[in-house]
Amino acid sequence: MEASNVSDLMFLKDHFVRSEVFCDKFILQCYFNVDDVIGVFGTPGNSEYKTEKWYFTSQSGDNDICMQHGYFGSESFSSFTFTKVSLDVKLNEKLKLPSENIKLNLMKLANQVQLVMTLIIEKSTFPTLLALRDTSKDLRYFVVKNGLYCSPIEIKVHANTIQCTYNIDDQITFPCSETQSLKKWLKKYCPKHVTIEKFSCDSDNFAKMEDLKAFLLSFKTKMAIENLDLEGKSELEFIELMRYLDEKNLKRLKISFSGDHDNNTNHCLMLDQITETAHWKHAVELILEGSKIAVSIRKLNHFLKVTAFLDVITVENVVFLKHTLLPSLLPRNFNLITPTHSDLQSLAHHIGCPVVKKTNGIEYNQWLFPATKFFEILIHKTINGCTCIEMRHRNDKSQFL
Structure with missing residues (x-):
């Protein structure tokens, strides 16, 4: 569709703001200067290279209307695209702008507290977050009520620091190495x-x-x-x-x-x-x-x-583990390495002769025992000359070496 003046653009904007039915995208071709549009609609809410965006609140309140200006070929040929956008998309785009360009509809944000708070928390340091939670009872109640409590993931003690990685709402992770803040958090805020x-x-x-x-x-x-x-x-x-x-x-x-x-x-x-x-x-x-x-x-x-x-694994050790692990109702998986030499001849005397197989240039001695789940013992030499002893349950024979 083509438009010859700004009044046509104003008509479409008012129509889309009032309408409950909206197509995915509506493109309008224009031949007037974008400065005329700024004179009517004001400064764009988002401005990038040769692209401007204005946001209008729809009467339904479910979404906002975005009017985006761009160019086709020559800069004398403008296009305006109308689309519906959710509040979180709009807010994220505004957060990328310099502070002087941010213009938010605060009355509408009042109905989107959880979204706003989540975005604030994502950009907060750990001490800032603690201070934020202590600001008021209502704010603390909101944070706890919506499950945005801090949950520790890992505490790492290294290089004379006690560092804790924590998450918020199962999505955001941050490190903290300030001991006093860490104590306060663990004592007061963790479940x-x-x-x-x-x-x-x-x-x-x-x-x-x-x-x-x-x-x-x-x-x-x-x-x-x-x-x-x-x-x-x-x-x-x-x-x-x-x-x-x-x-x-x-x-x-x-x-x-x-x-x-x-x-x-x-x-x-x-x-x-x-x-x-x-x-x-x-x-x-x-x-x-x-x-x-x-x-x-x-x-x-x-x-x-x-x-x-x-340090040492003897033949008696291998026999003991075989008799202990084989009848287990729960699957076992042991991978033991020792620098000592394995006496395969003596071991064969206790648990039977192995099947010798070679895979990728490595020679394996394999024992297979029937059980609730098949039980396998593998012994082979590692590259550095150590002895590797593997013992594990498998569901069926097809899983074996």
């Missing part, structure tokens, strides 16, 4: 009995362990966690920290021994005390990293999944 998805501590690179203990002791109840990652050189360091953490919701325990990075020591990390803790007994998945970790194989049999580099 009771909150469980943190992951707590990781690198004690080698965190010299202020007393500060960490004081931080954890400042809460009335122990901090509940799902995943616990510990890195250091001493079992005592791990034990001391675990005393301040609740174990009831623990699913995965990861222990990384950093002492094996020092080539001048033969120190081996013995996990005698940790295996007696409630954290060890509650976890269903275990990860042990480091080439000098020693733990009794009998302390592993309750885990569903184990990935570990152990």
Whole structure:
């Protein structure tokens, strides 16, 4: 459709604002100057290179009407496109503009509090968010009522900082390393009995362990966690920290021994005390990293999944795990690596002769046992000469090597 003057444009604008029926897009070709339009409709609500947009509130209140000006070929040939836009699209476009160009219909925003607050929260720092929540009772009630409370995802202790990553409304994530703000948030705003998805501590690179203990002791109840990652050189360091953490919701325990990075020591990390803790007994998945970790194989049999580099694994250990894991009603998956040599001949005497297969240049010794789910044992040499022992349940034979 073509228009010869601004009055035609004004007529269409009034029509679309009043009308409840609207096509997806309406394009009007014009031959007059855009300055004449600005004289009638005012400064555009959004202006980019050779493109201007005006927004008008529809009488239905469901959407706004956007009138966009552009050019076809020569700049003397203008086009105006009318479309319906939702408030969030309009608001996001306005937030991209310099502050002096922002013109919002505040009366309409009053009916879109949750949208506005979510956009504000997305652009707020952690201390700002806490201050915002303390502004008034009504604002705090709104935030809690609409589920926009802070929920911790991960607490990471590293390089002399206690950093927490939190989410808001299950979509927005931010880091926070301000201890005082973190304490205030956890104490006042988190739901009771909150469980943190992951707590990781690198004690080698965190010299202020007393500060960490004081931080954890400042809460009335122990901090509940799902995943616990510990890195250091001493079992005592791990034990001391675990005393301040609740174990009831623990699913995965990861222990990384950093002492094996020092080539001048033969120190081996013995996990005698940790295996007696409630954290060890509650976890269903275990990860042990480091080439000098020693733990009794009998302390592993309750885990569903184990990935570990152990100092020594004997034939008796393999036989014990085979008899323990095979009848399990729950699927087990063990991946054990050791620098020691595996006595395959002695092992074959206890559990039978393996089937030898070669895949991608690697020779595998495979045992297959019928059970509720098929149970497989695979033993092979790794690239660096270590022995890898895999034990796992499978649904059927087609899943095997």
